[in-house]
Amino acid sequence: MVAGRLWGRLGRDDREVLWLYLLTRVGLWTTAYCVRWLFPQHGATRSPLPVLAPWQQWDWWHYQHIAQDGYFPGGGGPWVLGWDNREAFFPGFPLTLRAVHVVVPHWTAAGLVISLVAGCIAVLALARIARLALRDVDAGRRAVLFFLLSPCAVFLAAGYTEALFLALALPAWHAAQRHNWPLAGVLASLAVTVRVSGLFLAAALAVHWLTTTRPRPRWRALPWLALPALPPLLHSWYLRLHTGDWMAWKHAQERGWHRDFHTPWEAFRHTWNAAFGQTQTTGYAIEFQAEILAMLLGLLLTGLLLYRRRWPEAVYTGLSLWALGTSYWYMSVPRATLLWWPLWVLIAARSVRHPRVTTAYACLAAPLMTVLAVTFMTGHWAG
Incomplete structure (x- = not known):
């Protein structure tokens, strides 16, 4: 009954966006069902994998272990041989997972519920951002369509951080648009x-705030704009109490994922060698090729934003590229494209003027999304 009242309060455009979102979720869950049967652990088995097995991949285990046992169970930590470097992950998603687990007893199911609900909020916010930016009623649905058909869209459905982050970040940006x-x-x-x-x-x-509050800045907004510095300070303080290291989360990333600082040209050279130098197996090599393509896309996007004097969005994508492009090699750049909301708004703007953009994007992106979803669900995608 409550869901029905909420649905009735939404406008027609918002309902269309949610309908599109739910249809793509059904598509991904159908893919997960097929993966269980087509890619069993053993070729001769007559039983499929457990229902939720396709979603239990890679970083998911870190989130579950933090939610279950905390960051330093049993006195464990980076001083223990074989430590999993779990302090590299921020606490927002694990804390939410622990709270939802009270109602949803299965850990993986709880993670999927978080992403499902958070994804609803994210797509509604993205649609409203696009409508406000482009002054076009249909722009919201188009932006969401491109977003949901992104090659890495599987990470929005899995028990990962992308959906929850966007459910907070996109409404934050929409609020800033309205000052x-x-x-x-x-x-x-x-x-x-x-x-x-x-x-x-x-x-x-x-x-x-600096570029839209002229001629007189609204100084009372400054404390609110400084507020985001508090959570990482508190998290660093918590980690220091247990490890003696203020930057424990960063050092965990360096140990576990080679995220130590390298110049951009060093990072590019290492990634290029991994992609084309025959130093990796073919599965990993093509992942590094995807990293390079995503980085080039990010650079093109940032350059376009700068050309159009979209300074805030350019700062957001530029800082993201700097963080991802100064490690030993590129890692998780394709996933990061999901977080670049200006990308989906710009493609939507282009499609409004050139309708064939929608057809071309769907024909190219949908097969890649399916391939990547299958790759992730079978445990072969590490990026």
Whole structure:
């Protein structure tokens, strides 16, 4: 009954967006069902994998272990041989997972519920951002369509941080568009608890405040814009109490994922060698090829934003590229494209003027999305 009343309060455009979202979720869950039968653990088995097995991949285990046992169970930590470096992950998603687990007893199911609900909020916010930016009623649905058909869209459905982060970050940006700085600051602070990318969002909000509050800045907004700095400080303080290291989360990333600092040209060279130098197996090599393509897309996007004087969005994507492009090699750049909301708005703007863009994008992106979903669900995608 409550869901029916909420549905009735939504406008026609919002309902169309949610209908599109639910249809793509059904498509991904159908893919997961097929993966269980087509890719069993043993070729001669007559029983499929468990229902939720396709979603139990890679980072998911870190989130579940943190939610179950905390960051340092039994006195464990980076001083223990074989430590899993779980302190590299921010606490927002594991804390949410622990709370939802009270109602949904199965850990994986709880993670999927979080992403499902968060994804609803994210697509509604994205649609409203696009409508406000482009002044076009149909722009919201188009932006969401391109977003949901992204090659990495499987990570929005899995028990990962992308959907929850966007459910906070996109409403924060929409609030900033309407100059509601207290709401923007609070939501951005919550987004930082989920991913460090929230700090890039906070920087974009600050630039947006500087460039849109002329001739007189609204100084009362400053405390709210500074609020996102608090969660990482508290998290670093907590980790220091257990490890003696203020930057324990960063050092865990360096140990576990080679995210130590390298110059951009070194990072590119290492990634290029991994992609084309025959130093990796073919499965990993093509992942590094995808990393390079995603980085080039990000650079093109940032350049276009700068050309159009979209300074806040350019700061957001530029900081993201700097963080991803100065490790030993590129890692998780394709996933990061999901967080670049200006990309989906710009493609929507292009499709309004050139309808064939929608057809071309769907024909190219949908097969890639399916391939990537199958790759992830079978445990072969590490990026």
